Amino acid sequence: MDSKRNVTKRGFTKYTFLVLLVLISLSFIAVFDHTQNITSFFRPLWDTPPSPFEYIPHYYAENASMNKLCNLHGWSLSSEPRNVFDAILFNNELDLLELRWRELYPYVTKFIILESNMTFTGIPKPLTFALNRERFAFAEEKISYGFLPLEIPHGVQVDPFLVESHHRSIMNELIRRSGITDGDLLIVSDTDEIPSSHTVKLLKSCDGLPTVLHLEMRNYVYSFEFPVDYNSWRATAHMYSRWTQYRHSRQTDLILSDAGWHCSFCFRHLSEFVTKMTAYSHADRVKKKDYLDYSRIQKKICGGDDLYGMLPEEYTFKNLIGKMGSVPRSASAVHLPAYLIENAEKFKFLLPGGCQRSLE
Numbered sequence: 021m022d023s024k025r026n027v028t029k030r031g032f033t034k035y036t037f038l039v040l041l042v043l044i045s046l047s048f049i050a051v052f053d054h055t056q057n058i059t060s061f062f063r064p065l066w067d068t069p070p071s072p073f074e075y076i077p078h079y080y081a082e083n084a085s086m087n088k089l090c091n092l093h094g095w096s097l098s099s100e101p102r103n104v105f106d107a108i109l110f111n112n113e114l115d116l117l118e119l120r121w122r123e124l125y126p127y128v129t130k131f132i133i134l135e136s137n138m139t140f141t142g143i144p145k146p147l148t149f150a151l152n153r154e155r156f157a158f159a160e161e162k163i164s165y166g167f168l169p170l171e172i173p174h175g176v177q178v179d180p181f182l183v184e185s186h187h188r189s190i191m192n193e194l195i196r197r198s199g200i201t202d203g204d205l206l207i208v209s210d211t212d213e214i215p216s217s218h219t220v221k222l223l224k225s226c227d228g229l230p231t232v233l234h235l236e237m238r239n240y241v242y243s244f245e246f247p248v249d250y251n252s253w254r255a256t257a258h259m260y261s262r263w264t265q266y267r268h269s270r271q272t273d274l275i276l277s278d279a280g281w282h283c284s285f286c287f288r289h290l291s292e293f294v295t296k297m298t299a300y301s302h303a304d305r306v307k308k309k310d311y312l313d314y315s316r317i318q319k320k321i322c323g324g325d326d327l328y329g330m331l332p333e334e335y336t337f338k339n340l341i342g343k344m345g346s347v348p349r350s351a352s353a354v355h356l357p358a359y360l361i362e363n364a365e366k367f368k369f370l371l372p373g374g375c376q377r378s379l380e
């Protein structure tokens with residue numbers, strides 16, 4: 021009996037040692053392979069979170085009167101609704117652009133859209149909007165389109181921040197030329213950050229608003245089947261004055277809660293994922309060629325997994341660990357852009373059960 025126990029014990033020790041050895045070697049491999057992830061994992065130790073927002077509670081019910089809604093926010097009903105200008109720098113998100121413009125059409129005075137034949141990272145690109153303009157005929161009389169021609173000589177290293185800042189200054193001109201006047205509402209956001217129509221109606225109809233406020237949006241990835249969190253904040257609404265600048269960064273501490281949807285990588289075709297991953301922001305995250313493999317991308321989409329195998333950007337271990345792994349699927353298609361539900365068949369890739377994508 022005694023000797024038997026000894027054997028088990030020795031066996032256990034040997035086993036532990038082996039497991040340790042394997043673990044240590046694996047973590048060495050992991051360190052070399054995933055330096056970025058390790059840095060991200062320890063973000064709570066080296067990075068400080070942005071200063072906290074001051075959340076404006078957002079009230080809405082389908083039948084509530086505008087007067088009631090303005091008052092609930094501490095504002096008052098305006099005698100004349102203000103004009104609304106919605107300004108975006110467009111890349112290639114055609115489907116989201118259609119959902120956006122259909123959602124906002126009744127409340128927007130001018131849709132300002134700027135596109136270039138080159139990405140921020142200096143890669144030539146087709147004029148996707150111009151080529152598909154007939155799809156947006158429903159809004160034609162409200163469109164204020166700008167084309168920014170760019171030519172970067174071959175072999176010249178471009179600074180994406182400079183190209184982006186050039187886009188923004190051209191956008192400022194386009195906004196000024198679109199007929200905007202002091203006191204109008206200017207919405208500044210990316211194409212995939214869609215304010216809800218009742219939010220824009222509220223901001224259009226009330227007096228006493230702050231001069232600038234961020235719009236909090238629900239974050240989704242790949243489609244509305246994968247809700248990530250509520251933390252999208254970059255979209256802003258400005259009461260326009262001639263000092264207003266087109267920027268997509270932190271402007272103020274004020275943020276209006278639950279004001280729309282931010283759908284990242286919400287593309288219909290797998291080819292669009294590859295275009296986005298190579299030509300637009302974060303091309304540096306494509307560490308391996310197989311990241312661009314269609315079947316790999318398809319698997320990531322249906323699994324709700326990160327395309328780059330990266331960890332979430334979080335500032336506390338509690339949030340970081342809570343968000344590691346796949347984004348859980350949601351079966352809810354409630355409180356989404358109206359045009360999406362009215363055209364569920366056309367947009368089924370954005371709805372629960374629609375994760376399978378076609379090639380192009």
Ligand SMILES: *[C@@H]1O[C@H](CO)[C@@H](O)[C@H](O)[C@H]1NC(C)=O
Pocket residue numbers: 083
């Ligand atoms: C909303 O208003 C309509 C018409 O004014 C009315 O028929 C309906 O019952 C109202 N719905 C709710 C939930 O109050």
Ligand SMILES: *[C@@H]1O[C@H](CO)[C@@H](O)[C@H](O)[C@H]1NC(C)=O
Pocket residue numbers: 137138144145169170171172
């Ligand atoms: C962009 O368009 C301008 C004007 O049409 C042209 O001169 C330029 O070569 C184009 N750039 C690229 C990268 O195609």
